[in-house]
Amino acid sequence: MRILFLNSIGSKKWGGGEKWMLMTASGLKARGHDVVIGCAPHSLICRNAKAKDLAVAPISFKTDFDVPGFFRLLRFLKQNQTEIVVCGQNKDTKIAAVAAWLAGEVSVIARHGLQLIRKKWKYKFIFTKMIHGVITNSGSIKKEYDSYAWFSPDFVKVIFNGYTPPDQFKAFDFRKQFDLTEDAVVIVSTGRLARQKGYEVLIETAGMARDANKNWVFFIAGKGKLEKKLKSRVEVAGLTEQVRFLGFIEDVVPYVKGADLFVLPSFYEGMPNSVMEAMGLGKCCVVTAVNGNNELIRNEVDGLLIRPGDAAALYEGLQQVTSQPDLAHQLSVNALKRMREDFSEEKMLDEVEVFLKSKIEG
The missing domain is CATH 3.40.50.2000 (Glycogen Phosphorylase B;)
Known part of the structure; x- marks a missing residue:
């Protein structure tokens, strides 16, 4: 052709x-x-x-x-x-x-x-x-x-x-590069800094985690129209240690691989490449139950699906997988298997x- x-x-x-x-x-x-x-x-x-x-x-x-x-x-x-x-x-x-x-x-x-x-x-x-x-x-x-x-x-x-993951790459070491403690939970999100992606919800969740003395650190990879607004919101809330902006990263694979969890708090999606990428790298995913996410992830089988626009639901989802490491491991194993079998x-x-x-x- x-x-x-x-x-x-x-x-x-x-x-x-x-x-x-x-x-x-x-x-x-x-x-x-x-x-x-x-x-x-x-x-x-x-x-x-x-x-x-x-x-x-x-x-x-x-x-x-x-x-x-x-x-x-x-x-x-x-x-x-x-x-x-x-x-x-x-x-x-x-x-x-x-x-x-x-x-x-x-x-x-x-x-x-x-x-x-x-x-x-x-x-x-x-x-x-x-x-x-x-x-x-x-x-x-x-x-x-x-x-x-x-x-x-x-x-x-x-x-x-x-999605096919690259053959060779080195996972990004967040703990070393950002001087994090070993017990820190590294949570990564990738995508444009636009309202669609729900980063305001993520920031609210980060505040809830801080108030509950959770050692969760959220990293956001991407740029967009809301960058200044989101950064300002983080600063006003005193969350600069809990929420870090990585900017635009051309190859996010090492960063996703180096994370403990992947989060996508979108209000709507098509078939999100970012979630497919995370699943294909064997990451435990906590994402909103919208559009293509529902077709990718079977709740509590390949990942967790949560209500969109609900910071408390995102917090509870993250609490569920961080407090049950065996569950998080099984979700990541199932995610990788699903990608290899159904989404190659x-x-x-x-x-x-x-x-x-x-x-x-x-």
């Missing part, structure tokens, strides 16, 4: 959708497919694509009506005889749909890691008349889209994210490959 993965995310932004795109592109390239990443020059996704030895084309859009970008895409599709375009952003999908129609014999797939459309006319025409399918990583998103009664049953395809990268690639081929041939 000749595939263009298209993603117009901001030049300094990087998230789960971009990670999925490059993982999938690399996997399909290894299987002999002709793969190109369309993105903004000098962007993070461009840099990371080149690091994976993926071909890159300077195709991205600033708006839904980016005329120069549209013609660059149209020219690329014709010159390279592209067979299918996989789009990461809504504006990519809209522009690619028109360009593919003009180029002829090019299929367009939207990839949604979060719910990106609503039951509104502005989405209905493009998604029912001009594109050929949607890949999502969450059954809850498919259920929502299917409720619109716009699509055939196989139009929206659930393909869970895949190879399984994901198999399903993506079959789906894309069916859209080209159909």
